[in-house]
Amino acid sequence: xxxxxxxxxxxxxxxxxxxxxxxxxxxxxxxxxxxxxxxxxxxxxxxxxxxxxxxxxxxxxxxxxxxxxxxxxxxxxxxxxxxxxxxxxxxxxxxxxxxxxxxxxxxxxxxxxxxxxxxxxxxxxxxxxxxxxxxxxxxxxxxxxxxxxxxxxxxxxxxxxxxxxxxxxxxxxxxxxxxxxxxxxxxxxxxxxxxxx
Amino acid sequence: xxxxxxxxxxxxxxxxxxxxxxxxxxxxxxxxxxxxxxxxxxxxxxxxxxxxxxxxxxxxxxxxxxxxxxxxxxxxxxxxxxxxxxxxxxxxxxxxxxxxxxxxxxxxxxxxxxxxxxxxxxxxxxxxxxxxxxxxxxxxxxxxxxxxxxxxxxxxxxxxxxxxxxxxxxxxxxxxxxxxxxxxxxxxxxxxxxxxxxxxxxxxxxxxxxxxxxxxxxxxxxxxxxxxxxxxxxxxxxxxxxxxxxxxxxxxxxxxxxxxxxxxxxxxxxxxxxxxxxxxxxxxxxxxxxxxxxxxxxxxxxxxxxxxxxxxxxxxxxxxxxxxxxxxxxxxxxxxxxxxxxxxxxxxxxxxxxxxxxxxxxxxxxxxxx
Amino acid sequence: xxxxxxxxxxxxxxxxxxxxxxxxxxxxxxxxxxxxxxxxxxxxxxxxxxxxxxxxxxxxxxxxxxxxxxxxxxxxxxxxxxxxxxxxxxxxxxxxxxxxxxxxxxxxxxxxxxxxxxxxxxxxxxxxxxxxxxxxxxxxxxxxxxxxxxxxxxxxxxxxxxxxxxxxxxxxxxxxxxxxxxxxxxxxxxxxxxxxxxxxxxxxxxxxxxxxxxxxxxxxxxxxxx
Numbered sequence: 182x183x184x185x186x187x188x189x190x191x192x193x194x195x196x197x198x199x200x201x202x203x204x205x206x207x208x209x210x211x212x213x214x215x216x217x218x219x220x221x222x223x224x225x226x227x228x229x230x231x232x233x234x235x236x237x238x239x240x241x242x243x244x245x246x247x248x249x250x251x252x253x254x255x256x257x258x259x260x261x262x263x264x265x266x267x268x269x270x271x272x273x274x275x276x277x278x279x280x281x282x283x284x285x286x287x288x289x290x291x292x293x294x295x296x297x298x299x300x301x302x303x304x305x306x307x308x309x310x311x312x313x314x315x316x317x318x319x320x321x322x323x324x325x326x327x328x329x330x331x332x333x334x335x336x337x338x339x340x341x342x343x344x345x346x347x348x349x350x351x352x353x354x355x356x357x358x359x360x361x362x363x364x365x366x367x368x369x370x371x372x373x374x375x376x377x378x
Numbered sequence: 379x380x381x382x383x384x385x386x387x388x389x390x391x392x393x394x395x396x397x398x399x400x401x402x403x404x405x406x407x408x409x410x411x412x413x414x415x416x417x418x419x420x421x422x423x424x425x426x427x428x429x430x431x432x433x434x435x436x437x438x439x440x441x442x443x444x445x446x447x448x449x450x451x452x453x454x455x456x457x458x459x460x461x462x463x464x465x466x467x468x469x470x471x472x473x474x475x476x477x478x479x480x481x482x483x484x485x486x487x488x489x490x491x492x493x494x495x496x497x498x499x500x501x502x503x504x505x506x507x508x509x510x511x512x513x514x515x516x517x518x519x520x521x522x523x524x525x526x527x528x529x530x531x532x533x534x535x536x537x538x539x540x541x542x543x544x545x546x547x548x549x550x551x552x553x554x555x556x557x558x559x560x561x562x563x564x565x566x567x568x569x570x571x572x573x574x575x576x577x578x579x580x581x582x583x584x585x586x587x588x589x590x591x592x593x594x595x596x597x598x599x600x601x602x603x604x605x606x607x608x609x610x611x612x613x614x615x616x617x618x619x620x621x622x623x624x625x626x627x628x629x630x631x632x633x634x635x636x637x638x639x640x641x642x643x644x645x646x647x648x649x650x651x652x653x654x655x656x657x658x659x660x661x662x663x664x665x666x667x668x669x670x671x672x673x674x675x676x677x678x679x680x681x682x683x684x685x686x687x688x689x690x691x692x693x694x695x696x697x698x699x700x701x702x703x704x705x706x707x708x709x710x711x712x713x714x715x716x717x718x719x720x721x722x723x724x725x726x727x728x729x730x731x732x733x734x735x736x737x738x739x740x741x742x743x744x745x746x747x748x
Numbered sequence: 749x750x751x752x753x754x755x756x757x758x759x760x761x762x763x764x765x766x767x768x769x770x771x772x773x774x775x776x777x778x779x780x781x782x783x784x785x786x787x788x789x790x791x792x793x794x795x796x797x798x799x800x801x802x803x804x805x806x807x808x809x810x811x812x813x814x815x816x817x818x819x820x821x822x823x824x825x826x827x828x829x830x831x832x833x834x835x836x837x838x839x840x841x842x843x844x845x846x847x848x849x850x851x852x853x854x855x856x857x858x859x860x861x862x863x864x865x866x867x868x869x870x871x872x873x874x875x876x877x878x879x880x881x882x883x884x885x886x887x888x889x890x891x892x893x894x895x896x897x898x899x900x901x902x903x904x905x906x907x908x909x910x911x912x913x914x915x916x917x918x919x920x921x922x923x924x925x926x927x928x929x930x931x932x933x934x935x936x937x938x939x940x941x942x943x944x945x946x947x948x949x950x951x952x953x954x955x956x957x958x959x960x961x962x963x964x965x966x967x968x969x970x971x972x973x974x
Contacts, residue, residue: 200942203861205773215733251842254860255834262830292830294774294861301857333729334505342499344453346954346961350769354950355497359506361943363726365518366703366719370712374653485936493947518938 184315186376191316192323193367197295199327199360204295218332226321227268229296232261233303233317240304257300262292295324409461411629415620416468422616423609426530427476431609435471438483442467445491462501466490469509472610473671477526486512506725507685513718530606533571540607542669542715544568549654559662560594574599600668611671621677634686635676637697645705653709670715685725692735700724765960768894769953771867775899776945777858781915784854785903789896796868799832800875800888829872837863867895902948910940
């Protein structure tokens with residue numbers, strides 16, 4: 182697949198939240214301020230990028246040759262955790278004044294279905310290392326975009342007017358559902374046409 | 379919809395009913411004006427398609443009103459008189475073909491009112507345009523059923539498809555030729571009405587022969603709306619008439635539709651031909667403008683004050699963004715004629731646009747600048 | 749290398765309804781067919797109960813006088829829970845792939861994601877705080893059945909309305925798919941899309957919350973009367 186195809190597919194057509202339904206987590210959006218969301222978005226993108234290429238490497242060089250692909254689930258889970266922890270350590274050392282917002286530390290929000298999900302998708306596909314890297318990055322960008330949209334939507338909701346039982350996470354999910362319908366504009370046929378022309 | 383006095387951080391919400399400052403009259407008055415502005419186009423659609431169109435409109439408006447009534451009963455507040463349910467139902471009906479099965483307008487209207495509008499708290503609190511979201515829901519569910527086109531009055535030979543769909547069908551075959559959409563349609567055997575042939579011939583012979591230009595058959599039909607298609611979208615002049623009336627009354631702001639339509643036209647003209655191999659500057663912008671739900675959406679959905687940005691700059695950004703999305707979806711998308719889904723996608727970005735663009739102060743807004 | 753960061757209440761939910769909804773999130777992708785939802789529910793139930801059992805047996809929390817669990821212990825516990833769920837999920841996945849491949853085929857990448865399912869992890873953690881091992885396991889079983897009911901309900905709605913069919917297990921001459929008359933001609937396909945799953949889950953979450961509130965009111969009422 183060409184890089185444009187990978188980026189459009191993983192960011193839009195198969196968006197982590199709106200198409201694959203991963204990472205629909207109230208943690209980020211319920212407590213969310215946009216600043217925290219930006220931080221988490223960037224962090225998740227880096228995490229997904231690094232984990233993707235890490236998973237590709239582990240799968241292609243260790244698991245597949247040894248026939249140990251069935252170890253993917255536990256192995257990749259700890260791969261993502263480890264990468265997340267290392268990234269946070271690195272950021273704390275390298276970036277002056279960096280401190281994760283309370284509740285947003287990598288170890289807490291890093292290991293969610295989105296990061297593990299993309300890692301599994303990448304490992305089970307037959308993409309090359311560079312393609313896996315781009316795929317992970319694109320997924321992170323798509324995830325970031327949708328999270329930002331959902332927080333912006335959340336900020337403009339007038340909670341007092343919302344029917345009582347829909348307040349909070351239920352309405353969040355409904356908003357996500359509407360976003361998902363909008364993103365159906367980006368489907369495989371669209372991808373084919375964009376690439377074909 | 380709330381007014382947000384500061385940027386960044388946690389927004390302080392001031393509860394105020396939609397729409398915002400600067401628009402004269404009450405919300406209800408405004409909504410009924412929009413209904414009135416759509417009436418000519420609706421009437422033309424009924425004239426063209428007959429009883430079937432009436433059924434679709436009645437089911438659409440009726441379901442919307444019933445859904446709103448249901449919510450009123452549950453919440454205890456009577457909101458029917460503000461006309462928004464009627465307007466939502468009307469817009470949905472106008473965007474549908476007269477031949478679609480009646481469960482399509484019913485489901486679209488129910489979805490629009492119950493899910494997109496009332497779940498968020500009712501008028502002014504939704505962030506996605508209910509009518510267009512309902513249409514997108516219908517397109518995703520019943521795309522094939524929605525493409526049942528009825529022949530328009532006096533248009534017997536058109537082969538049953540609206541010009542835009544016929545154009546796309548032509549491109550998917552190998553036997554087409556020509557640089558403009560009307561030329562391509564002619565080459566694929568699509569015929570317009572006899573009235574169109576007469577008028578175009580007369581104009582070519584008596585008026586344009588002086589200049590040396592000739593119009594292709596179909597020009598008159600498209601211009602006037604004498605084609606098959608969705609009930610309310612075929613007659614562009616009547617839609618524009620209604621829109622101008624609203625603009626003059628100050629009910630509608632001009633920035634979004636102008637930005638929307640201009641950016642679409644420019645992009646279509648420049649790049650439209652690329653997707654079909656016709657090259658640059660060959661997109662048939664005029665044809666695209668008069669086809670499908672573009673004009674209705676631009677004037678009556680993109681201008682919805684609830685789901686468009688608050689600030690002036692935000693509206694320009696939104697309008698241009700919609701034009702880009704509409705261009706992409708019209709030429710490369712696969713969901714109907716691409717405009718409803720483009721608008722709904724644009725709605726998704728409005729909260730972000732509002733965060734990013736500065737707000738006008740209320741005083742300037744009242745002067746009509748915003 | 750002690751993971752200091754894994755603290756806080758992300759996994760443990762005092763509110764079982766919240767845990768349930770959060771656990772349902774990554775699973776709604778399989779609710780396009782009832783059969784897949786049934787397999788997913790069974791898978792989740794097994795992982796949930798077994799990890800609760802292991803956690804209760806191995807990792808009883810050392811609670812100090814004030815009732816707080818040490819942060820370091822919590823972090824270790826959390827890692828332990830993840831290890832247990834990951835191993836369980838991976839093993840069951842391998843077994844299913846070998847013996848019932850259509851189950852795994854139906855679930856796709858959402859099967860291994862059970863390892864990070866919030867409901868499973870919160871069930872495992874609750875088991876460490878239960879009074880007895882049996883209590884912890886019973887609580888997990890109840891959670892699992894609640895999850896199963898909700899997931900299958902969503903799947904029924906999405907498949908019946910969205911595809912006009914009900915897909916069950918093929919038994920004998922029964923092919924496995926029941927077509928719903930009327931709806932199967934022109935179903936509401938939008939419900940079978942990702943957006944439909946999110947919408948169904950959203951309204952289900954609202955219904956659960958209303959049920960919970962009603963139950964809480966009823967119990968408060970009873971307590972008040974007594």
